[in-house]
Amino acid sequence: MKCVACTIVSANYLHFGWTLAESFLKLHPNDEFHLLLVDRLPEDFTSRDPRVRVLEVEKLGLPAFRSLAFKFDVMELNTGVKPSFLKYLFATGADKVIYFDPDIYIFQSVELIYEALESASIVLTPHILKPTPDPEHVYEKDLLGTGVFNLGFVAVSNSAQGREFLDWWEERCLTLGFSDLRAGLFVDQKWVNLVPCFFDKTRILRHPGCNVAYWNLHERPLSASGDGFLIDGSWPLIFFHFSGYTFDLPDQLSRKLRVPQHVDETLRRVLLFYGERLRDNGAESYQKYAYAYQHFSNGSLIPLLARRLYSVTMDQWGDQDPFYANGDFHAAARKKGILSKQDQSGHYSSNNLPSNDWRIRTIDRILFSLPPIIGGDRYTMLMKYLSFISILRNQRRLLLAGESRSPDRSA
Numbered sequence: 049m050k051c052v053a054c055t056i057v058s059a060n061y062l063h064f065g066w067t068l069a070e071s072f073l074k075l076h077p078n079d080e081f082h083l084l085l086v087d088r089l090p091e092d093f094t095s096r097d098p099r100v101r102v103l104e105v106e107k108l109g110l111p112a113f114r115s116l117a118f119k120f121d122v123m124e125l126n127t128g129v130k131p132s133f134l135k136y137l138f139a140t141g142a143d144k145v146i147y148f149d150p151d152i153y154i155f156q157s158v159e160l161i162y163e164a165l166e167s168a169s170i171v172l173t174p175h176i177l178k179p180t181p182d183p184e185h186v187y188e189k190d191l192l193g194t195g196v197f198n199l200g201f202v203a204v205s206n207s208a209q210g211r212e213f214l215d216w217w218e219e220r221c222l223t224l225g226f227s228d229l230r231a232g233l234f235v236d237q238k239w240v241n242l243v244p245c246f247f248d249k250t251r252i253l254r255h256p257g258c259n260v261a262y263w264n265l266h267e268r269p270l271s272a273s274g275d276g277f278l279i280d281g282s283w284p285l286i287f288f289h290f291s292g293y294t295f296d297l298p299d300q301l302s303r304k305l306r307v308p309q310h311v312d313e314t315l316r317r318v319l320l321f322y323g324e325r326l327r328d329n330g331a332e333s334y335q336k337y338a339y340a341y342q343h344f345s346n347g348s349l350i351p352l353l354a355r356r357l358y359s360v361t362m363d364q365w366g367d368q369d370p371f372y373a374n375g376d377f378h379a380a381a382r383k384k385g386i387l388s389k390q391d392q393s394g395h396y397s398s399n400n401l402p403s404n405d406w407r408i409r410t411i412d413r414i415l416f417s418l419p420p421i422i423g424g425d426r427y428t429m430l431m432k433y434l435s436f437i438s439i440l441r442n443q444r445r446l447l448l449a450g451e452s453r454s455p456d457r458s459a
Contacts, residue, residue, distance in 0.1 A: 051162055052142040054082040055150045056126050056133060059090055059337035063295075064150035066329040067322075069100045071154040080142075084108070084133045086126045088340040096329060105129060108136055116222060117341040118370040119359035121352060121394075125341070127199070127235040128225035131218035138206045138214075149200035151290045152259075153322055155276060158286060160255065161203050168251035169210040170243060171203035173259040178267045186306050187263050193229045195237035197252075200289050201259050202240075209249045216246070226359075231439050256280060261289035262302040262309055270314050277318065290322055295331045298323030346373035351391040354381050356440035357447045364448065384447055 053072050057065040062085075069081045086105045095102065105125075106113060110132055120128055130147060137145050144165045146158060164171045175198045180187050204210045221236045232238070244250045256268050256279045268279045277285040292302030299316050301309050311319070343349055350371075358370055358377060368375045381387050402408060419427045436442055 049143050050080070050141055051076075051144045051146075052080045052082060052137050053146045053148060053158075054084065054133065054137060055148050055152075056084045056086055056130060057150045058122055058126060058339055059085065059087040060335050060339070061150050062334040062337075063326050063329045063331040066096045066100070067325045068148055068150050068152055068154070069097060070325070070329065072148070072158075073097070073099055075154055075157050082133075082137060084129065086122070086129060087337075090337055103133075103136075108132055110222070114369050114371060115358075115362060118350070119355055119362070120225060121227070121355060122339050122342070124225055124227055124235055127237070128221040130199070130202075130236050131214045131221055134202075134204055135211070135214050135218065138211065143206050144203065145206075146203040147201065148287070149289065149291070151293055152200060152287050153290065153325070154287045156257070156284050156286045160286070161253070161258075164251045164253060165203055165205040167249070169205050169207045169249035170213055170247055171251045171253050172197040172240065172243065173201050173253050174198070175261075176264050176267060177254055177256065180266070182307060190263075190306065194234045195241055197237070197240050197243075198259055198261070198263075198289070199235075199237040199240055200261075200291065201287075207249070209247055213243065213247050226356075226441070228439060228441070230435065231441070255283065255286065257283045257286040259287065259289050260285060261291050262305055263291075265301075265309060265315070266307075270312075270318065272314050272317070277314070288318065288322075290319075293319070293322065295323060295326050295335065341371075343371075344373040344378060345369075345371050348373065348387065349389060349391060351386070351388050352393040353388075353440055354386050357381070357386060357443065360441050360444045361447055380447055384449070386447065 053076070055065050055068050065083050069083065072079075072081055080101065081099065082101045082103065084103050084105060088106075089102075089104060105117075108129065110116060110129065116128070117125060134145050134147060144162055146161055148154075161171055174196055175191050176187060204214060217236070217239060220239045224233055225235050226233045227235050244252065260268055260270070260279065269281070270285065271278050271281060279285055290302075292304035294300060294303050297303075299311065299319050301311055301315065301319065341350075358365075361377075365375070365377050368377065370377050372378065378387075418430070422430070
């Protein structure tokens, strides 16, 4: 029985990947660990552990990879190739595969997961196990948008249903694996809400020590016990998911926090330990690497708008490499003013819009002056249209203005 664990990183996250591999192989020295690099190998790359098998994403054999690397941003591509990577590992002879996000650390043996795959084809962990106590139900509302199960972890057996699941998941990830909550999409994760409905050999792992993270610490108090840690005083901590952890702020839980999280002495001890492991595994050097698929061939930035419009106009460019700065797509995007020297689109969301910015206030004044002029009903219709057209993939006509076809309403 060949048991394999794996992760996926870009070059600037390699220190996370090495740290995860270190923690896994320390406890499972006879199992394989594979790392998929969604990037190109840096020129000065050297393996920190010869037991870790590193594969560059361009060697995964994905059809039309350059188009995939262009239409998806770095997070979308890292998550979107996950089922393809698991299929690759099955093709190399793996019987059971566990995927971990690179920002996970294994504290105890994961044998219970391999045991679950004896009878299950798919093993998933929910983000939370209990209703949230806060009156605003922040995490519950977030999970309605981003997904019930956290896909920083998934385990699959090389069974008929496991392979069927990966085929189903891969097709959706490679076509619609966008981070676009307004369109009901969230990379690879949202699709998996449907998995227990479609695949009857799905096991929902409810062990409180698995996939502990900032989103569930409110229900899983952490305490020290001997050489390890316990959850709620009785469950061993199996693996901790340091999602949003920032190496430069080693005693802070996560930059993604929506709900204030108290960092007690035990949690601080865990965070500082993890920061030390990242430092020892090259954090200061790796985090400086630039992403290989971030620029056109002439070195100019590919903004999110260009990626989104490429994704809905791919039929127009034939077999041309979209990264080619002398190609038809680049020329059309430049002509329409779609290209820019910076891309701040990832800095803002509905949760952190700068409401005091004079530009936001100006837009508000214009919009809020409309109901007395056009009436409440037409204003409501305008807001619905704006919510539709604000999904960038619904703006095909921005690039192909002469088209008579309607925007893609499948978004």
